[in-house]
Amino acid sequence: MISNNLISGAWFLDGVRSLQERITKTQKQISSGYRIQDAADSPKDTANVIGLGTSISSTQQYLATLGRVGAEASAVDTALSTGITLIERARQLAVRAASSVTSAADRQNIAIEVVNLQQQIVGIANTTVEGRFVFGGDQDDAQPYQYDASSARGADRLTTQTTSRIIEDPHGLPVFAASSASAIFDAEDASGAPAATNIFAGLNSLVTALNSNDPTAVSGALSQLRAGSDWLNQKQAGYGASARRIADETTLANSFLTGLRSRLSELRDTDIVQAATDLSLQSTAQSAAFSAQASVPRKSLFDYIG
Template sequence: MTSSLNSINQQFIDNLNRVIDRLNTDQLDISSGVRMRQLADQPDQVSSLLQARAALAASQQVSTNLGNVKTEVDTAEQALQSAVQLFDQVQTLGAQGATGTQTAGARATLASQLQSIERQFVGIANTNIQGRYVFSGDTDQTAPYNYDSTQTNPVSAYQGADSTRVVLDPNGSTFPVALTAQQIFDANDPSGNVFSALNGLVTALQNNDEAAIQTSVNGLSTVATYLNNQLAFYGNTQDQIASATDYAKTQQTQIQAQISNLEDTDMTSAILDLTQAQTQEQAALGARAQIPRTTLFDFLA
């Protein structure tokens, strides 16, 4: 009899402990909002959770990189906006110089104004942000050009390097984010060489050579078109960065939802299970209280 009673008691205690464990787990899940607090809680979900967290970290790093590049690209785009507007002045001054009624002195004055503009172009080419020359390619600690007004060609040779910089899109592809000052202002093709066009026009005006002036002025429109195309590159890059940034935000929202599904508490299920466990605990204790407590002395009475 004693052995049988002990067995029943032990079974009751074991069952009650399991219910209490459920209660404790449910209460902790609800209070913390997290059901996966350690690897042993959901061992079959650990791999998926680690992969999701790694994907989130990678996407967040891409967003950071895009933000850094955006600052540089915006600065470069604004610089080229200024360059395009400045070249409009070159065309205006060139047209004035090509007028047949202009005197040699007036043309010399126009040439001086154009030299000042050329110096401004060098300043634009040497645009610097946070210690980096944005148009120097991969050698961004070196200014692309020097300017020496005592030289026949006052603009030095390009001092930078090619640009190989790309940024990672969250979809896994990459796209270039920079042009060099040489590509923009100093192309090998004369139709895309701002400095060559300026120098040719300045020389023609200084020499009061009407034919050379007209030839130089006629070539300015193709240079202007080329310069606008370089500006368009940065406008397109801005659009790519904006699109990639939006994509990354959406991607991160989706990954965070995946992580939440893996580790966060399902409140509805947890509360329901807590209620059921409380009911089972109360029922078990109530039933146990109804069991007659018969002892050996009861039989001897």
């Protein structure tokens, strides 16, 4: 009988200890909001949780990158739109200056306005977003151009402007490719001479022709500006397509992120309603166990000798 009591007591203590561990675990699940507290809780689910966490982190980084290049593409689109407007104004002035009825004095006044347009175009080539020169190529921490009236193109290139930055989607497909100020505003042919689409050279040719009172040269500069305007429109269209691709990628990435978070929640997060029910049952079982143990007869050896 004494041996049975000892066995019963040990069994009771083991049961209470196990029940208390379950209660403590359930309480932690409720307070932390996480069903899985450590790898021992569910080795398979823990591995999946780690994998999902890695995927969520990389998707968030991708979204942050899309946000940055999206802002860049938007700023570039606005800058090029302004540039197109300025070139159109220069073309209008060139048409007027090419007229035989325009006086030398009028051409001098037009030249002053075109110089102002030149300076604004150079300013556009130096557009910044979050402190970065968006047309700076790989050297986006340095100003790519400065206005220089004595230069053959009206602007000096200050950096090499090589461009290797390409943003790819998770499958390795290009989403956004940066361009440089030299490629957009200062295009060159294979020999390094200004290409027909060179906007800086076209504007400077117009200024030179106006100051020389040369209507024929003005007409030649007008042709250059027409080619430059077409080129600028093409570049803007390219950035517009990139902006749309970025918007589409952002939508897809956000949807993917939502799915990842949902799956992570299913694996890791506590079902609060179920956990509260479990805790109530566990607490009730613990109370019942203590009550049952208290009702067990307590007799010593002397109780049986008397």
